[in-house]
Amino acid sequence: MPTPSLLRSFLPRRGLILLATALLAGCAIAPPRTDDPLQKVNRKVYAFNDRLDKAVLRPAAVGYRKITNPPVRRSVNNFFTNIEMPITVANNLLQARPSQALGNTGRFLINLTVGVGGIFDPATRMGLPLQTTDFGITLARWGVPEGDFLMLPLLGPSTVRDVWHYPVDGYFFDPLSLIAKNHGFNFGQYYLPQVLYVVSMRSQLIDAEGFLQTAYDPYAFLRDAYRQRRLYMLYDGNPPADVIEKMQGVDQPGFDPDELLEQQKQWEQQHATSKSAPTKS
Template structure:
């Protein structure tokens, strides 16, 4: 186990370099850089089917059956397990304050919050400083790259997709080499899945409105993601042309003459839910 954990930091460097190389800047003046739209729409259609078949019913069941306190504890535990990675990203960004806050929050909630199911750290002012390797890449100057929609994971960009991959390698708990810590990591992964189900139930109306009631749910999801992510990253976002920032609105239907590509315009994408129609 120790040898495997030591290999993680070594794998970080080439993974980060590949991530940086994969992120290509948008052409000048481009507000939404989406050269893979046909493929993205096919993935979006797949994600909606996956939501219809699995995530939405599970969210409804969780909303009806799981007590609110237990649902909140699952979300808190999942968030706590992700704090070491956030602390390390803070260090990589040169943000010592955020790294210290996330580290202190993790230690305090793990020791005094029933391994992270409770949140006593909030009572002393230690609130989560949310970050990830996608933001680290942005701070390092990597461009946002093209918009992507990932199977099951949803909206992203080339930079953020690369960041999600590297975040798997960035979990400092992996480097400890303790069976107890490894078990904690496994439970944290399970809690993350539970968090997605719980939050799907909590935000049922909002998500349903976006996915099932929009005239073009793909365009709306893309717009919502890019605006929110660029607002979160601020000047570091490096968004093409500065568009779709928090103070700007990009109309996804502005080009009224352009027809949306068909969902089957990317034939290499295999939809396992196709037979359910």
């Protein structure tokens, strides 16, 4: 079973995926992808993850929101976001981007000191915005192809290339993992902050999860939102238009956005009908 440190690597990313879903909701619907050869298995893993989330993670996140207020949750998120910044700095150096490494190091140190261990975020107000990267993006910058899309048990969406950031970043660059490896804990205490981070990150998704639930195909929507976000990370938020069109498939012969919009409309009507139908007691 994956350790909580791997789960921590996934949750922030998934949170952004669901937020990206909100942005994508107003865009043209991309046609069904033909480059997902593992889709049959991926969909089964997605269903497993969804059941696990509803049974364990979401209830824990709801409970966490009930016993905390927004300032406390924001402080917890700030702390863990800052303590993971060495992952970004290390990958900035691996990507041969020294200026980004210097800026992110400054952000880390400012929040660690002036920000009282990272619970506050003065670096952003000082003009040092949050910029994250990982070993998957490092491989992409050096020309490693994306590979097939993967839906991983517990960890969620990834690709053959991106999956490598879990062992590399988690083992070599994650401060919490390094502390755990170099200290003996009789009762597994080092899991506690990581579990807290997983729960706190999941709690941030509650307000946005409706976007995924009303998608025409939640699995496909999550898959494409993930791949689009990774593409934006690779190009620092400005991917070329032809790269976006190729990823979305709108450059394929026979692409008919009107047909896809009609399919979306029909699905939404069916979904609304099923929601309003009375349940049998």
